[in-house]
Amino acid sequence: MSQPVERKAVLDALNAIRDPRSGRGLVEAGLVQGLVARDGRAGFMMEVEPGQAQLYAAVRDQAEAALKALPGVERAQVVLTADRAPAAGAPSSAHAHAQDHDHEPPVPPGTVRMRRGARLSADAQAQVMPPEQRPAPGLKPAHVAHVIAVASGKGGVGKSTVAVNLAAALAMLGKRTGLLDADVYGPSVPRMTGLDQEPGVTPERKLIPLRGWGLKVMSIGLLVDEASPMIWRGPMASSALNQMLNDVAWGSESEPLDILVVDMPPGTGDIQLTLAQRVALSGAVVVSTPQEVALIDARRAVAMFEKTHIPILGVVENMAFFTDPTTGAPIEIFGRGGARAVAETLKAPFLGEIPIEVALRQACDAGRPFVVDHPDSPAAQAFLAIAEAVAAQLDAGGELKPPPRIVFED
Secondary structure (H helix, E strand, O other), X not given: OOOOOOHHHHHHHHHOOEOOOOOOEOOOOXXXXXXXXXXXXXXXXXXXXXXOHHHHHHHHHHHHHHHHOXXXXXXXXXXXXXXXXXXXXXXXXXXXXXXXXXXXXXXOOOOOOOHHHOOOOHHHHHOOOOHHHOOOOOOOOOOEXXXXXXXXXXXXXXXXXXXXXXXXXXXXXXXXXXXXXXXXXOOOHHHHXXXXXXXXXXOOOOEEOEEEOOEEEEEHHHOOOOOOOOOOOHHHHHHHHHHHHHOEOOOOOOOOEEEEEEEOOOOOOHHHHHHHHHOOOOEEEEEEOOOHHHHHHHHHHHHHHHHOOOOEEEEEEEEEEEEOOOOOOEXXXXXXXXHHHHHHHHOOOEEEEEEEOHHHHHHHHHOOOHHHHOOOOHHHHHHHHHHHHHHHHHHOHHHOOOOOOOOOOO
């Protein structure tokens, strides 16, 4: 049995290392984020300003060496991320808003109009620019053919359950598949896949994704304690996502990845925009439950992808019904057909319904993709049909259906 790792010893060792800019210890300087100290391993994430990554690379190496020297530490890892600072001379959002209000310039194409004459700031408007004004399209990670996002406008609709089982189903169809947990605030993929080892590092300092169920898996949850809250500002969370996309050895020339499934956090915030604007997404799958309160947010998720010009691969209705064990009749606990109606209204593909099954919940808690253990069940068959539909659209290449156009009126 491994010797316990003492958290105080870890903190003392890290605080003995000087921050080259402030001269204080790393802990005192606030450079130790998401500390892990358990099960024979120790590590943390260190956020620095842009342009300082080279300076702090030596500090990272020094910190890793200090952690490895501690009793009980068998594996040590320090992840270095570079945050983005505001552009020099850029006006604050409040100032930009005041300018918009005072001068009322013409509304450019792509503007989202607000109620009662309110207007978005210039910074916010830049995020919904028309195609001819947008920055150059993003890039895919090396040796990855397609990146797809599994998203929802609302939490609690089973998005991660769909992402895990969709990825496993794609692997069962013979696709080389990866699964990235982009929900840095509430990562659940490690629990749902049963993978919790610390990732290794290549000689080129790229993280090595874990393997299981025919998948390559990466999550921030593999680098921090499961119970540790990620108290991060938006730019740092976006920086961490960028690192998990581009600093992970997803594929190689001899073994390229066909599809990388990204389990996105709910909502339409910084992380979602980072992914949509910096990565060449092949498309998005939107997950919702049937009730209207969830469908409202699903429409927002579709609107976000429309504004960032990401094709909609389809809409999935999760928790569509529960089968009465006595009669076999469907019991529509949350209603039924709402997501299908939304897909039809928005002219997006409807990929299918996922029924409620007790065994599906049990599989998630046990860390085993349901579609692998129960391939003949109705829910697993639905996942496989959804995977086939998604794979067919990706294989069609240029025939991907563009996102629906949504008009925001005054």
